[in-house]
Amino acid sequence: MHAHEAGALHADGYSAAPEWLPWPSDVNELEPGLWARNVTKDEAGELVVAGVPVSRIRDEFGTAAYVIDEDDFRSRAREFKQAYAAAFADPGLGGGADVYYAGKAFLCTAVASWIREEGLCLDVCTGGELAVALRAGLPGERIGFHGNNKTVAEIEAAVDGGVGRIIVDSHAEIDRVAAVARSRGVEVGVMVRVTAGVEAHTHEFIATSHEDQKFGFSLAGGAAFAACERIVARPGLRLLGLHSHIGSQIFETSGFELSARRVLALHARVRDELGVAMPELDLGGGYGIAYTTQHTPLPPAELAQQMAEIVRREVTSLGIDAPRVSIEPGRAIAGPSTFTLYEVGTVKPVQVDRGATRLYVSVDGGMSDNIRTALYGADYSCTMANRRSDAAPVISRVVGRHCESGDVVVRDEYLPSDVIPGDLIAVPGTGAYCRAMASQYNHTPRPPVVAVRDGEARLVVRRETVEDLLALDVADA
Numbered sequence: 042m043h044a045h046e047a048g049a050l051h052a053d054g055y056s057a058a059p060e061w062l063p064w065p066s067d068v069n070e071l072e073p074g075l076w077a078r079n080v081t082k083d084e085a086g087e088l089v090v091a092g093v094p095v096s097r098i099r100d101e102f103g104t105a106a107y108v109i110d111e112d113d114f115r116s117r118a119r120e121f122k123q124a125y126a127a128a129f130a131d132p133g134l135g136g137g138a139d140v141y142y143a144g145k146a147f148l149c150t151a152v153a154s155w156i157r158e159e160g161l162c163l164d165v166c167t168g169g170e171l172a173v174a175l176r177a178g179l180p181g182e183r184i185g186f187h188g189n190n191k192t193v194a195e196i197e198a199a200v201d202g203g204v205g206r207i208i209v210d211s212h213a214e215i216d217r218v219a220a221v222a223r224s225r226g227v228e229v230g231v232m233v234r235v236t237a238g239v240e241a242h243t244h245e246f247i248a249t250s251h252e253d254q255k256f257g258f259s260l261a262g263g264a265a266f267a268a269c270e271r272i273v274a275r276p277g278l279r280l281l282g283l284h285s286h287i288g289s290q291i292f293e294t295s296g297f298e299l300s301a302r303r304v305l306a307l308h309a310r311v312r313d314e315l316g317v318a319m320p321e322l323d324l325g326g327g328y329g330i331a332y333t334t335q336h337t338p339l340p341p342a343e344l345a346q347q348m349a350e351i352v353r354r355e356v357t358s359l360g361i362d363a364p365r366v367s368i369e370p371g372r373a374i375a376g377p378s379t380f381t382l383y384e385v386g387t388v389k390p391v392q393v394d395r396g397a398t399r400l401y402v403s404v405d406g407g408m409s410d411n412i413r414t415a416l417y418g419a420d421y422s423c424t425m426a427n428r429r430s431d432a433a434p435v436i437s438r439v440v441g442r443h444c445e446s447g448d449v450v451v452r453d454e455y456l457p458s459d460v461i462p463g464d465l466i467a468v469p470g471t472g473a474y475c476r477a478m479a480s481q482y483n484h485t486p487r488p489p490v491v492a493v494r495d496g497e498a499r500l501v502v503r504r505e506t507v508e509d510l511l512a513l514d515v516a517d518a
């Protein structure tokens with residue numbers, strides 16, 4: 042429960058902030074660590090991204106809009122690639138590592154091209170994401186294909202697209218992939234998604250390695266070993282390795298350590314009992330980012346170093362050759378690169394419990410462009426983006442325009458008390474799982490994605506229109 046919900050009252054008559062939200066020394070300043078690298082405020086207090094003031098973005102593309110700092114995205118992708126390559130460079134550690142950007146966080150053709158150009162690989166989990174990757178010219182061998190319920194048509198598209206690894210998730214799927222391989226007369230590289238039984242310290246809905254959920258083969262129950270046996274027995278399949286993803290928005294490496302230890306023990310067992318030395322091992326994604334000052338993510342170089350030490354320790358104690366390691370970060374690459382730009386429509390001071398007031402600031406978007414607050418109770422922050430203000434900061438709640446009281450974007454933030462209709466609000470950290478999970482609830486067209494680089498802003502995903510939505514309806518049905 043947040044402090045304000047207990048009815049705390051701040052001296053100014055406004056609702057008190059939750060404990061983690063400090064009184065702002067200057068509400069016009071950007072909190073360090075939350076914004077894309079090329080985002081600043083100018084002297085007039087306007088937010089500027091890579092040389093482009095947000096008023097120009099509003100004028101040219103409208104609001105609500107996702108604004109992505111292209112250089113920030115690319116530099117984070119590069120940093121992961123370089124950090125893991127360096128940390129695992131020792132031949133005793135596989136002589137390098139691969140980074141598969143998890144496209145589920147956010148994918149469009151431009152982003153897939155950035156991934157191709159930066160030399161990363163890509164994790165896709167549907168035929169739709171695969172189509173984007175192939176359209177962007179990503180070579181099949183740099184694509185990994187996930188999903189707990191891939192259709193035969195998707196498996197065919199993956200095999201025909203030369204996808205380098207299909208991560209299988211059920212016994213039935215092993216047979217489906219084998220049948221497609223046979224029908225095409227090719228050998229398909231597969232990895233086994235293993236449920237390592239790790240309770241990741243994150244929201245229940247985004248944890249994926251505890252036993253009672255839909256993903257993967259249980260390690261403890263023996264299903265993961267049985268899956269390896271089945272693959273080895275199927276002509277047309279090549280067992281590349283094991284895969285483990287423990288969850289998302291994780292800050293401690295202890296969960297990764299436990300899962301690596303368990304999965305490498307299975308890796309050794311497969312070598313000993315099935316006589317197969319698997320060349321690869323995927324440790325998944327899940328690295329957390331800072332949405333608010335509550336979070337302190339580890340820099341990629343440090344993460345890579347820690348992961349390399351974990352793998353070194355385990356392969357040494359098991360006496361096995363290290364497989365080539367790969368990881369699948371999504372949020373940590375895409376998340377910080379983007380902010381959502383909204384325009385304020387309505388400002389309403391609302392009397393809440395014990396006579397306290399909370400300022401409700403309604404913007405021209407909401408749960409249709411960011412479902413994470415409603416779905417996971419996620420915390421975000423924001424800033425007034427078009428001007429500076431010397432008015433007193435008051436605790437505010439940024440809400441959307443949907444017909445739903447849970448339609449909250451930022452639950453708690455200090456905004457200047459003189460915020461008015463027409464002001465701009467920017468919410469950082471919306472690059473992952475916001476546009477990707479956007480809906481058209483209440484027939485709301487989804488916002489565009491505007492990429493900014495070196496003083497130039499351009500569309501990479503156009504705004505949907507009401508006409509787009511009407512076109513889906515069969516008018517004379």
Ligand SMILES: Cc1ncc(COP(=O)(O)O)c(C=O)c1O
Pocket residue numbers: 143145146164187249286288289290325326327328369370371372373473
């Ligand atoms: C298999 C797999 N890999 C990678 C990811 C990416 O996770 P994140 O965006 O937290 O790095 C996910 C999502 O949680 C996933 O399910």
Ligand SMILES: N[C@@H](CCCC[NH3+])C(=O)O
Pocket residue numbers: 145247249289290413473474
């Ligand atoms: N969509 C989730 C993460 C799930 C990632 C996919 N396994 C989020 O917004 O945090």
